Amino acid sequence: MIRRAPRTFAEHSPILFPALMLVVFFVIPFSLMIAVSVFRRVPGGFYEPDFVFSNYERFLTTFFGGVMSFSLGLAGLVAAVAVGIAFPFTYRLVRLPRPNQIRWLVFLLSILSLSEVIIGFAWSTLLSRTAGITNLFVALGLMAEPQSLSPSFGALLAGLVYQAFPYTVLVLYPALARFDPYLVEAARTLGASPLRAFFTVVVPALRNTIVATTIMVFVFALGSYLLPQLLGRPQHWTLSVLITDQAIYQSNMPFAAAMAVFLVLVSLALVGLALLAGRREEVA
């Protein structure tokens, strides 16, 4: 095992293949996209090379601003709800006996294997008037007649949280499994009720893990594309939907490219923040 930093070309070689892949499949397409984003659209045609910022200027319109702030707000809400549910869940999970933990993790991993399309249609069926859970509520006498709960903002939020939940648990799992359970017992002997101990010891001691996970789920939800169309109304469509709409249906490739560049930059910045939060916990 060599511990010093690689110096010669031969020592650097193992990284060549991944570096090549990254260049071919990320750097080149992204550069092309940046280039296209400053091209000029030809109405009725496609686009031609140019160097204009008109596509970025359209960000200043209220329509774009609305979609943008909705996308960010939705992603933030999904992240907050997913982490809010997944954190206590994972906290309990790591304290279960090993076989039960494995059963839960297999179950969560199997949710990951579901495609977004299946999740979307499953939720829209579940929330529909004809076959949805409201029929169950009616049977139980909780509701007068079945209702349609989808499409709606609530349905969209539920679907996105459902999709993000397994990721959230898997990201939180290692940090919570390492967490010393004696800290909570110590807090209890010092006079904190179990709930108080959770909020004064567990949450602050794992603050950076929580921040990093929230950012990760935020980025994950920011790219949502299919679920807003399946479970939401047009006013719930996200930036990704708008990009597709511009690129495919409006044939406005330069504007779509500009929005995509913006989305990638926001995501990259957030991932950087998440790394920073994670690093600070290592030091502490």
Place this chain on the structure above:
Amino acid sequence: MSALVLDGLTKRYGSTVAVHGASLRIPHGQFVCLLGPSGCGKTTLLRMIAGLEEPSGGRLLIDDRDITDTPAHTREFGMVFQSLALFPHLTAGENIAYPLRIRGVSRADQRRRAEELLELVRLPGVADRPVSKLSGGQRQRVAIARALALSPKLFLLDEPLSALDAKLREAMQIELKQLQRRLGITTIVVTHDQREAMTMADLVVVMSQGRIHQAASPMEVYRQPADAFVADFIGLTNLLDGQVVQPGTVQVPGGALSLPNLPPSGRVLLSIRPEEVIVHPTSGDGSNGSLNRLPGTLSFMRDLGSSVEFRIDVAGKEIIALSRPQDRPPVEPGGALSVELPPGSCVVLPPMVAS
């Protein structure tokens, strides 16, 4: 005034019994050590006292008040954990002030009390340091200070010194004992280190396989062990199987001994400490049983500096004797000799039950 009373405390995990009907009375201000090999149930017993484990049976009383069902956070006992369990996101001072913060004490008072406690554990001036920047011994002191922050009625420590190196551990044992005396606080320490227990405790509680074998002063546990386990676990001892042949006389391998306190008949177990065994250079033939001498041969001898250890074969049973270097008898390995077991030093115990 009866302080802490354990009344048949029992803990079962499924079919295994971790603690088996522990009953004990601990007067105020006592320093108690729960001593036993790992897995003997001592930590489980401490955790039941702290309220971190729910007893499967029995009661726990403090000053005649039943606290068996009182949750840990309202018992107001201070506890130091084996891992110390200092809160990593807080400074040393904030750790100590945590119980005060929970009770809504003002920031200034929290600060004052934290500094007072750091003074008490002789670690002034580290209040603002994060706990990750403290040494092992310093963390130990912070954990002790935190547990004492509310002036608890009961101070519980679970193997508190096991993470420290030998030298620091010795120093902390003495310091902990002095601190306990100064505060006069009832203290219960779990340890597997008998030296630690002997150093600190007023009352040593010897446990094995979930049962309390003996609860007595360190001297009594050593001199008057209640049974074979205690005799064998505390220090080094010679255990001899014997059969009472007539009142006052017991037959052991190699001869007969005259002892007081013998039961009228039946089997007994004798325990005698190596330093009580007297080695005589002459062969045992000339002497008789009234002198409690047994003939044997020296199989091994080693000089330990402060004492000389003899391993003597007496009718197939090895007896260990220790003598001071200046009292060393002139014997060589392989030579015949006799060992004297003074009547006053032989502890008569019930015979060993197969466990």
